[in-house]
Structure formats: structure tokens, C-alpha cells
Amino acid sequence: MELFLAPLKERKPFIALIKDIPASFTKETLASQNIQSILALPIFAKGLLWGFVGFDDCTSERIWSDTERDLLELFAISISEAIERKQAEDELKAVYREIMDDLEIAQTIQKSILPPWFHLYGDIMISSNYYPWSKIGGDLFDCIMLPDNRYVVYIADISGHGIQAALTMTAVKAIFSMVIRAAENDPSPQTVVTRLNHVLSTRLFQDNYMTMCYCLVDLNAMTVTSLSAGHPPLMIYHMGTRATRLLDKKGDIPVGWIADYEYKEANTETTSFTAEEAICLVTDGVFECFDKDQQAVGIEGLCDVLREDIHLNDCIMLPHECYQALDARGYTNRNDDYSFISLQLVPSEKSKVMYLEVLSQLEHVDKAAAACEAFVLQSGRSELVAFNTRLVASEFMSNIVVHGLEKRSTETLSLKLSCEGEVALTIRDNSPPWDFPPREPDMPDFFDILNLASNTHGRGVQIMHSLTKSVTRTRVHLVNETRFVMKDS
CATH class of the missing domain: 3.30.565.10 (Histidine kinase-like ATPase, C-terminal domain)
Known part of the structure; x- marks a missing residue:
């Protein structure tokens, strides 16, 4: 069929009366189909010959008009464009599948970096609900047990969303752990956050910053000291009365704004808590969710939800009950990661x-x-x-x-x-x-x-x-x- 294909490969039509074609396989093939006259045009897709489209006449030795040739050429072009669109769609779908597979892996890795949804740390239990807005997000949190019955608990929110925020979160998590271990002798909020701010500002953050709430829990004194660096405040939730106390009187700037900034003890807050109370930390995605009228629940509305809709005797289901209660009230429009952690004392060995x-x-x-x-x-x-x-x-x-x-x-x-x-x-x-x-x-x-x-x-x-x-x-x-x-x- 080289006689037939040669002009098509050159982006030219093949036009012939079968009787005029030299003896060849091409002539035999066309004649066997009783074709007397043929007009064929090539179909190219992404620069490669994909096929051809043609007219043939089996009843007469037809001389093809310019109009017929133009119509067939337009038809061939339409087919070429359709094929290229389909190929582009298939390639895009393949890329999308590959990206989604990579995101699934990234989600698994990110999940392994964060604490499990429920964990016992010595004398406290902690429960968390991390629900990223997309496959992966930029929220991070952890609980670190220190000597002398003290615990560091923190929650943070990297600026931005998606892959960049998630990658930054992974690096911040590792750096944070190193800073905490280096500061075991003085894990006070102002000391740790100052060191963390300096390291992140000079080594990692460029256009990023991070809000966070850092807490030092002392079980000997039954107190918690917190520093809110541009972050939603610490909440103390009483399981019996369902009342919420907010440590929102003081605060400081986000981490990463000023490299040599020194966080002050004067901007920390300390409060006592009881075994019946849960220490709660959230990101703004928890209360910046909207109803059908685009009204946000807000921090005060969140406290109303905790008081009116939650009936629990321990902290384990609190982060999950809160999400479901917000949904039930119609606050289903979310455009940020939802992170809610709650911790509480484990009952003593004498408890039943x-x-x-x-x-x-x-x-x-x-x-x-x-x-x-x-x-x-x-x-x-x-x-x-x-x-x-x-x-x-x-x-x-x-x-x-x-x-x-x-x-x-x-x-x-x-x-x-x-x-x-x-x-x-x-x-x-x-x-x-x-x-x-x-x-x-x-x-x-x-x-x-x-x-x-x-x-x-x-x-x-x-x-x-x-x-x-x-x-x-x-x-x-x-x-x-x-x-x-x-x-x-």
C-alpha cells in the first residue's frame, strides 16, 4: 500500500481513477472492492499519521470537485482535532491519576507523622480529629512527655494550603521536636517559641509563617500555661457543666514574622484545671465554617455548640462530636483544615x-x-x-x-x-x-x-x-x- 500511503505521509491527498493506477497491490486491493474512483485525505494527530478519511465511487469514474475535496478536508481536520482532544484528555487523566496516587501516599505519610487519633501519654489521654480541607494540609499538633510529670502540647497552622503547606509542616514537625528536646530544662512557652521562631525564620520560612498555641501542662500543680502566637486560644471544657473557659486575654505575633523577635512571659496565660475538664486546642478551620447564608460559627458559636450539643463524660469523642454537631447545625461549608485535639487526665488506678x-x-x-x-x-x-x-x-x-x-x-x-x-x-x-x-x-x-x-x-x-x-x-x-x-x- 506504499503507493497509497506515500502522498498521505506528505500531508497530501490521494486522488485517482483506479484504471490509471499502475499495477500494484494498491490497485488490486481497491479494484477488489469495485472502487472506480477514490479521494482520500490524511488524518494527523500530534504530528503523526493517525489514519485517513476518503470518498470512493463504485459506479462511475468520478472526477472529484474542489467543493467535495474542501468538504472532505474540513472533515479530516475535525477528526484530527477530536483525536488530539481525546489524547490530551487521556494524558490529563493519566497525570491526574498519578497526582492523586502521589497525594494518597503523601496523605499516608502525613498521617504517620501526626499522633494517632487516640493516644495515652503517661497520665493523660489525648484524642484528635484532623480532617484536611484537601488531601493533605498544613496543620500539625503533638504531645510530648517531659520529666517531672509535665507535658508539652501544641497545635499549629502553616500559612497556605495543599502540598506546599504539607511539606513545610513535615519540616516544622521535625524542627519542633529538636527544639523541645534541647529545651527540656526550660520548656516555658516564651523560651521554646522564641527559639523555634528564630530557627524557622532563618532556615525554613521564606514567604511562609505559622500560627500556633503552645501549652505546658504541669500535672503536679494541675496547671496549664499557654502562649498563643496569632492562634485561636486554648479552651478548657468542663465535662459536667459543659462550660468553656477561653484563655484569650493575651497573645503574640505569629511565628516567622520577625526573625529576631523575643516572645515574652507577660504574653502567656496560666490557669488551673481539674480531672473533670478537658484541655482543647483547635485551628481556625474548626470555627471558620459557614452555613448556607455564609455566616461563620465563630469562636463564641463554637462554645455554644460545646455547651448545648455535646454530652460526654470524657474527652475521647469530643473532637468528633464537635464536627458532627457543627454539621447538624448547618455549618458544612469549609475551606480550611479542621484540627481539634482534646486531652484529659487518665483516671487513677483506684478508679473503676x-x-x-x-x-x-x-x-x-x-x-x-x-x-x-x-x-x-x-x-x-x-x-x-x-x-x-x-x-x-x-x-x-x-x-x-x-x-x-x-x-x-x-x-x-x-x-x-x-x-x-x-x-x-x-x-x-x-x-x-x-x-x-x-x-x-x-x-x-x-x-x-x-x-x-x-x-x-x-x-x-x-x-x-x-x-x-x-x-x-x-x-x-x-x-x-x-x-x-x-x-x-
Whole structure:
């Protein structure tokens, strides 16, 4: 077909009466189709010959007019443009998929840098809800345990959004940890933030800056000292009265504005707190969310939400309940990262309430279940109730780890066991949402349904129902909460 293709490759038409074509494969091919006259024009896409479009006449030896030739040329150009658009769209989709894959990896890395959603640090427990506006964001927070029963807790917001803010956040997190360790002898807010500001201003920040709230928690004195560097203030939330205290009387400039700036103790605030209170830190994305009328909830509105819509007895679900309560009030329009952390004292060993952080690995599940049995016995309950509590804890968490979290070994489960009155076991996890099947006879095991590799039905759910008075499961934003009330015998 070289005789046919040669002019097309030169961006020229192939026009011929078949009888005039020299004997060749081209002539034989066209004649076999009873073609007597042909007009073909090339189709190019991105400089390469993609194909051709043509007219042929099988009834007469047609002489093609200029009008017919012009129409066919316009048609060929339209096809070329359509092909190039499709190729460009495919390339754009491929680039988009690659970017999204990279962002998924970046999101996983960023998540690993931040603390888990629930964590026990010595005598305090901390819960967090980090929900970036896009795949990744520029908020960061952490809790660092120091000697002498003191803790550094901070939350910060890098200026900007997206990849640049996320990359800056990663570097700031590492620098912050080094500054804290170097300042163990004097971890006061003014000292640490001054050093951090100097390092970041001279080595990292160019067009960036960072707002932050830095807190030093002293459990011996039961006080917290905070410095707000252009950041929303520290909040103290009382679980019983649901009242919120704001440490908003003083403040200072954001980190990165002036390289040699010295933060002053006079701009810090100190307050006492009790075991019934949670220390809360937020970024402005928590209260700068808008309703349909573009009205922001604001910091005072956030305090109203905490007072009127939240009913909890510990801090674990507070960041998640707050997000859901804001949604329920119609504040669903967000254009910034949502970061909310809350921390509270862990009850003393003499308390009849136990909290555990359980890493999503089966060996850790076994240890936690054994600890539940020991705690129930220690609380004066029967061996049968203690064993049944262990069985329910082990069965449920094992299935969450294997099926819900699909053996993601770095995830965290929160376990609360209360022996005040009824024995109640509450387990929180961040696996995908699902409903706990109701109590009914001959019920297939829900967890085996989740396990696509399984062709059998177990009895795990029925066993848990048989050992408990009630099972309730709810989802609050990104966290599932399952509560088992054990039978007395």
C-alpha cells in the first residue's frame, strides 16, 4: 500500500481513477472492492499519521470537485482535532491519576507523622480529629512527655494550603521536636517559641509563617500555661457543666514574622484545671465554617455548640462530636483544615474506669482482653463476668483488626471499661462504617460477610449478643463507637 500511503505521509491527498493506477497491490486491493474512483485525505494527530478519511465511487469514474475535496478536508481536520482532544484528555487523566496516587501516599505519610487519633501519654489521654480541607494540609499538633510529670502540647497552622503547606509542616514537625528536646530544662512557652521562631525564620520560612498555641501542662500543680502566637486560644471544657473557659486575654505575633523577635512571659496565660475538664486546642478551620447564608460559627458559636450539643463524660469523642454537631447545625461549608485535639487526665488506678490504647495487632488485642478480665475481677465482679468481658473484647477487637482495619498494624483502637454499676465495655475504632447486626436467631456472622475470602459463617456476633444485655454502635464523623453492657452472670 506504499503507493497509497506515500502522498498521505506528505500531508497530501490521494486522488485517482483506479484504471490509471499502475499495477500494484494498491490497485488490486481497491479494484477488489469495485472502487472506480477514490479521494482520500490524511488524518494527523500530534504530528503523526493517525489514519485517513476518503470518498470512493463504485459506479462511475468520478472526477472529484474542489467543493467535495474542501468538504472532505474540513472533515479530516475535525477528526484530527477530536483525536488530539481525546489524547490530551487521556494524558490529563493519566497525570491526574498519578497526582492523586502521589497525594494518597503523601496523605499516608502525613498521617504517620501526626499522633494517632487516640493516644495515652503517661497520665493523660489525648484524642484528635484532623480532617484536611484537601488531601493533605498544613496543620500539625503533638504531645510530648517531659520529666517531672509535665507535658508539652501544641497545635499549629502553616500559612497556605495543599502540598506546599504539607511539606513545610513535615519540616516544622521535625524542627519542633529538636527544639523541645534541647529545651527540656526550660520548656516555658516564651523560651521554646522564641527559639523555634528564630530557627524557622532563618532556615525554613521564606514567604511562609505559622500560627500556633503552645501549652505546658504541669500535672503536679494541675496547671496549664499557654502562649498563643496569632492562634485561636486554648479552651478548657468542663465535662459536667459543659462550660468553656477561653484563655484569650493575651497573645503574640505569629511565628516567622520577625526573625529576631523575643516572645515574652507577660504574653502567656496560666490557669488551673481539674480531672473533670478537658484541655482543647483547635485551628481556625474548626470555627471558620459557614452555613448556607455564609455566616461563620465563630469562636463564641463554637462554645455554644460545646455547651448545648455535646454530652460526654470524657474527652475521647469530643473532637468528633464537635464536627458532627457543627454539621447538624448547618455549618458544612469549609475551606480550611479542621484540627481539634482534646486531652484529659487518665483516671487513677483506684478508679473503676480503665482506658487502654490498643494497637491494631492481634497480640495487642489479646493483651488488652486479658487486662479487661483482670480489671473486672479487681473491681469485685465474678469470674464468669470477667471471663465473658474478656471474650467479648477479644472477639470484637480481633474482627475489627482483621476485617474492619484489614490488618493495618499502625491503627489504634480506644478501649474504655467501666465497672461503675453495670460492666460496660466501649470500643472506638476508625474502620469503615457498618451497622452491628441485631440480636436474632440463626444470624450469619457479620464479620465473615466482611471477609470476602471466607465461604463460611461463624458465630461471633451471636456469641457477643448472648453474653451482653445490649449492644449499641454509632458512628461519629470518622470514628465508630460500640458499647457492650455485660450480663451480670
